[in-house]
Amino acid sequence: MNTNDLNLFEAVAHYGSFTKAAEAMFTVQSNVTTRIKNLEEEFGALLFTRNNRKVELTPEGEKLIHYTKQFKHIFDEAKRSIGKSDVVKGQIKIGFLETMMTLKGPELINELASKFPFVDLDFRSAMSASLISDVLNYKLDAAFVPAPLDIPELEQIKIKDEQVVIVAPADCENLDILLAKNPLKTIVFDQGCVFRAKLDSWLVSRGIIQYHKTVMNSIEGVVNFIESGIGFSVMPEEIISTFYSNRKIKTFQLPKELGLMTTILVYRKDVPLSPALKAFISISGGTKSINIDK
Template identity: 70%
Template sequence: MNTNDLKLFEAVAYHGSFTKAAEAMFTVQSNVTARIKNLEEEFGASLFTRSNRKVALTASGETLMLYSKKISHLIDEAKRSIVKNDTVQGQIKIGSLETMMTIKGPELINYLAVQYPYVDLILQSGMREKLVSDVLMHKLDAAFVPAPVHIPELEQLKIKDDQIVIVAPADCKSLDDAIMNNPLKTIVFDQGCVFRAKLEAWLLSKGIFQFHSTVMNSVEGVINFVESGIGISVLPMDIISKFYSGRTIKTFALPAELGLMTTVLIYRKDLTPTPALNAFITLCKNDAF
């Protein structure tokens, strides 16, 4: 085993595919397969479950991933100690909801570029559960997700509170007016979206069990459909006031238990943050928000 074997191992875990890992590591699939097989023989355990569609880490693979990350961090520390370079550099992968990416993504990149110009930031959007899973599975270094998060392996840093509102066409006079249409139509993100869950919970509290959902994959799409009078949705007030205050839509407050969303930054407790990730965390604590 060598460090390149571990890099191939991490690539397979990240991409969920031997073929994609080979492409990312500029090698051939047969080499990746052979190196993983050698690792499994060396450790005497299967590291991946294999299916026609993808591969996933086994419990043994999870354990090796933890040590592989620690080894990578130790090697990086050794390099920094030897060359005595105090410059913070490296690459970090950060996940967030689509809405937060829209609001804060450009600002985060600008903050980081000014204060840590040698740190490369990769932003990846996703649903809450996927983001949490990707942090646990080492596919993301950290992620912004809605609280609460009750997972012992994860550290969390409170980032901000957001007011969540109903977004309705401009001709709606009240919330009762917004839900009078039969059938009621909602404009939502896909299953797993926290805003969709809040909207559906509110409708259920109103005794509304039957409604039609149109699924969109962007905030702009949601706003366009609501503005066109097709239906109602739920979004953070911050995104409405910052980007869509001039649109012909109306917003209505949700009840307190649904109308507040706390965002936290999560990252693994069992790994010492790299200097690049530590710089990002410090940035979030100090002035990024």
């Protein structure tokens, strides 16, 4: 077995086809078939079920795909990290919620560039569930997500607590007047957004289940719609005070149990921390002490 065998195995699992895997890996189907057969003989287990429509992983194949991703991740880290120099270097992929990236992203980029200039950052913004999935599947080295989170495979570092508030048009006098509107209109991010979930929970606590939702995909879009009087939303107070304090909007406090959001940084426990990731964690503002030595 070699790394190319694992690449072929992963391609078959991804495409569900020996033919498509061969095309993607620039080889012939007979080679893919032979290499997979050799892997199955080496592991003493059937890795795929074959039928006329699709090739699918067996339970044993699912185990191997997990180890394959883990091995490739560690091997890539080794190639990036090993060298004659003691300088911290390498590339790391970090996931953010858009609001967290807006607030903390530039600060982290500047500090990392100052302290660890040979570390390259690759940022990705997405919803919490997608970020967690990408960390679990080795597509991201780490991600900033909301707590609480109970996933045994992930290490957690507390980064910050922040206040989440209701954001309404400037002419809104109080929440009772706001909620009395018919139809009640909200401005929200896509399904899976933590702020949308808090808004839903708050409205349900006030006995409101049916209301109109306008979905936006950017912070600026949400604020623009609120300022125009189209509806209201829930957002981090720091975002509003830092970037939108001069806009025609008003904030109201949420109940304590909904108004506090804790952000954590998560990464896999079973993967050794690379020097580059240790460097990033050391400047992230978390409460866990990290030794950056190579």
